[in-house]
Amino acid sequence: MNLDVVHDIQTVYRKLVTATSRPGNSVVLEREAKTLDIQMECLSSTILLARTVLDPEVTFKVISKAEEAVSRMINQLTYSKPVDLAEADFIFILQDASDEQMKEALNMAKVGNLLNPHESAMIILEVPDVTKGVSMILSGPGIQEESFISLPNVSAWLGARNEKNKEFPLGIDMYFVDQQDRLIALPRTTQIKGNGGEIIWDMLQ
Amino acid sequence: MNKTYNFAFFDEGSKREIRRATLKAIAIPGYQVPFASREMPIGRGWGTGGLQLTLSLIGKDDVLKVIDQGSDESVNAVNIKKLVSDTTGVRTTDSTKGASLIQSRHRVPEVPLQRDQILILQVPLPEPLRNFEPSEHETKKLHAEREYSGAWLMLFEQIMKYGIMATDADHPVMVHDRYVMAPSPIPRFDNSKLDNNEALILLGAGREKKVYAIPPYTNISSLAFDDYGFEIESFANHACILCGSNDVFLDELVDEESGETYFQCNDTSNCLEMVNQKQSLGVK
Numbered sequence: 001m002n003l004d005v006v007h008d009i010q011t012v013y014r015k016l017v018t019a020t021s022r023p024g025n026s027v028v029l030e031r032e033a034k035t036l037d038i039q040m041e042c043l044s045s046t047i048l049l050a051r052t053v054l055d056p057e058v059t060f061k062v063i064s065k066a067e068e069a070v071s072r073m074i075n076q077l078t079y080s081k082p083v084d085l086a087e088a089d090f091i092f093i094l095q096d097a098s099d100e101q102m103k104e105a106l107n108m109a110k111v112g113n114l115l116n117p118h119e120s121a122m123i124i125l126e127v128p129d130v131t132k133g134v135s136m137i138l139s140g141p142g143i144q145e146e147s148f149i150s151l152p153n154v155s156a157w158l159g160a161r162n163e164k165n166k167e168f169p170l171g172i173d174m175y176f177v178d179q180q181d182r183l184i185a186l187p188r189t190t191q192i193k194g195n196g197g198e199i200i201w202d203m204l205q
Numbered sequence: 206m207n208k209t210y211n212f213a214f215f216d217e218g219s220k221r222e223i224r225r226a227t228l229k230a231i232a233i234p235g236y237q238v239p240f241a242s243r244e245m246p247i248g249r250g251w252g253t254g255g256l257q258l259t260l261s262l263i264g265k266d267d268v269l270k271v272i273d274q275g276s277d278e279s280v281n282a283v284n285i286k287k288l289v290s291d292t293t294g295v296r297t298t299d300s301t302k303g304a305s306l307i308q309s310r311h312r313v314p315e316v317p318l319q320r321d322q323i324l325i326l327q328v329p330l331p332e333p334l335r336n337f338e339p340s341e342h343e344t345k346k347l348h349a350e351r352e353y354s355g356a357w358l359m360l361f362e363q364i365m366k367y368g369i370m371a372t373d374a375d376h377p378v379m380v381h382d383r384y385v386m387a388p389s390p391i392p393r394f395d396n397s398k399l400d401n402n403e404a405l406i407l408l409g410a411g412r413e414k415k416v417y418a419i420p421p422y423t424n425i426s427s428l429a430f431d432d433y434g435f436e437i438e439s440f441a442n443h444a445c446i447l448c449g450s451n452d453v454f455l456d457e458l459v460d461e462e463s464g465e466t467y468f469q470c471n472d473t474s475n476c477l478e479m480v481n482q483k484q485s486l487g488v489k
Contacts, residue, residue: 021405021420114349118229141423187232
């Protein structure tokens with residue numbers, strides 16, 4: 001079965017909308033992922049997201065050992081141009097990226113300016129499993145009081161994310177995809193606390 | 206379904222552009238994200254912003270409801286419904302509960318929205334500061350600096366002139382304690398429904414080329430002073446002439462023959478449901 005660029009991309013988009021408007025809730029892209037016939041060094045969900053949001057009007061950057069091949073493939077699929085980190089509208093951090101690369105990517109990502117906070121980067125981060133890892137409490141718009149999630153490799157990205165998002169409305173919006181084609185969003189408005197009540201960010205400093 | 210058009214009228218590139226703006230809008234509640242606003246087969250200012258959002262969101266399994274000032278059957282609502290269903294083949298409904306996408310002009314439905322629904326509001330003037338600042342560049346700066354004394358002054362002047370805040374509809378709200386936002390010309394009665402709503406609310410202004418959003422469970426407060434609180438329209442001692450409801454937004458109408466005024470529900474589908482409920486109770 002082939003990806004239907006109209007209807008399958010529409011359902012991916014609606015799930016993206018659900019994920020963004022309800023941070024911490026995971027949505028499943030499994031059905032759409034199965035329609036992809038290309039096998040690459042990145043997850044199927046990453047390709048689905050790239051095809052949903054990218055076109056020649058926007059730019060992207062891939063952080064991976066296979067950066068060149070994946071960039072070329074995304075470029076061929078979407079005609080979007082790969083650019084430097086600081087300019088990229090969308091940053092794809094693949095599973096094989098090191099913690100240092102991840103931190104650097106988040107540090108360099110653009111956050112917009114106060115006049116145009118929407119001119120900021122969307123980060124798509126590949127993880128092994130969006131349900132296993134450090135337990136955290138989320139609050140903010142889209143969340144009724146509090147919600148609980150566990151995400152892996154928190155030490156590599158949480159400090160950088162909080163640093164980037166400290167001056168709302170400036171900031172970066174993060175999307176986590178995993179090998180089971182699940183997607184979780186943490187837009188810039190989401191506040192993250194450790195499950196013991198302490199602020200994880202402080203804990204990591 | 207008319208197959209000579211693309212699904213949902215737009216080409217995929219146009220949808221993608223609106224989709225990117227919408228995602229940013231959800232991530233920055235209350236901030237007006239500029240978008241390209243394509244030419245539509247209806248005039249700008251007639252719901253093109255809402256329509257573009259609807260077309261970018263809609264899929265084969267959706268059920269669409271379109272209301273215009275509370276009515277499912279006004280010309281504007283019917284035409285928008287026809288355009289969307291002609292180019293997508295989706296089902297339309299009058300029932301608020303039965304719809305997955307609700308496009309609305311100037312009302313939030315009386316029936317509480319559910320988790321899996323999206324409310325799309327058509328917005329004529331998205332800029333709450335436009336009344337006193339004609340320059341877009343300047344209003345953007347005011348939003349950037351969170352400089353909203355003009356918005357407060359506007360309300361203060363109304364109190365000085367009329368003794369009350371005379372905003373009528375489109376009373377400005379504060380979103381997530383950051384952005385002052387025009388809630389589109391919904392009556393003040395509906396402002397409280399925006400606060401901590403279960404559903405995602407998207408607002409689209411086609412002529413002004415802006416998209417903005419209120420995610421679910423977002424704090425929304427109507428601008429008001431400590432000594433002059435926010436007041437909604439009062440329908441004390443009035444009830445709908447058809448269904449008898451007195452806790453909904455009512456239209457004041459004049460009987461042309463007798464010259465007397467009477468009140469009727471503004472949300473017609475809710476009114477019809479109430480009437481039907483009563484009748485079925487009567488049969489039992």
